[in-house]
């Protein structure tokens with residue numbers, strides 16, 4: 158029986174990608190070795206990196222005004238790398254906060270710049286995106302940062318934030334490659350790979366070239382964007398296996414019809430699940446309809462005393478990792494690109510049966 162893995166990250170990979178990894182494990186590209194065992198300076202690896210960059214640029218429509226980089230250290234490293242490179246202790250930056258990861262981002266940034274949030278930061282679980290007064294934003298701030306999809310709370314931006322012209326920077330870790338957007342609206346975008354772009358170990362960074370190499374701060378070579386831009390991310394030995402998996406995932410996205418087709422599928426998957434939850438009195442979702450996530454769907458049982466039973470029985474039914482993050486509670490189905498519609502159907506069938514037997 159098929160197992161559906163609703164993990165929020167590291168998350169499910171497309172089956173085709175896992176099969177390809179298996180097929181190439183003992184002989185990658187005629188090298189007689191796995192990709193993990195060849196030099197990153199070898200022609201085979203450089204060709205692979207070239208294809209990866211070209212495909213990422215094609216799928217996301219990234220112009221030559223932008224540098225694309227692969228950086229270790231997770232999205233978390235970007236929380237400090239961004240302010241250290243393009244702001245300073247004397248500078249300032251604006252953060253729109255609507256969930257857990259935005260809170261982590263501003264906390265780290267505050268160590269390196271005057272980081273200001275657009276609205277008071279709440280201790281409650283976010284269920285919408287707080288409004289703010291655009292005219293109140295400091296026009297001298299070095300950048301404006303937000304999290305396009307808050308992975309724990311399932312709160313997603315469906316329009317661009319108003320920045321009054323400030324350079325826009327975005328943590329897209331949980332929704333890059335899941336929907337269409339215009340890179341040209343941004344100065345910088347980053348996503349660690351383990352949600353929709355492969356496996357943990359690398360963070361994909363897109364940055365306007367004119368933002369790179371301008372820092373007046375004394376920064377370690379390994380945390381200077383210029384190092385990655387100038388060497389095409391080949392300064393130190395890069396995480397070669399995650400890089401290779403990213404290419405396989407990009408090829409898979411292309412085979413699915415590209416990001417537009419992926420998005421249509423994600424919208425169908427998420428609306429099917431939300432519609433089911435909304436019509437039920439047994440389950441509920443607390444997020445405002447206009448900012449519900451298309452990739453992380455949190456839901457609660459009206460009777461929370463059934464939570465453990467739900468998790469145990471769903472796992473037995475081969476529906477894995479449905480437990481909500483401890484900061485939010487309840488359940489969460491992360492339905493990233495690799496989860497097919499059949500996974501949503503299996504989940505809903507289980508939820509109906511659980512309601513029938515426990516409701």
Ligand SMILES: *Cc1c(COP(=O)(O)O)cnc(C)c1O
Pocket residue numbers: 166230231232233234258304306307308328329330331349350352
């Ligand atoms: C998972 C996640 C992170 C954390 O990524 P790391 O690679 O563990 O640093 C940051 N932001 C968002 C939106 C996430 O979903």
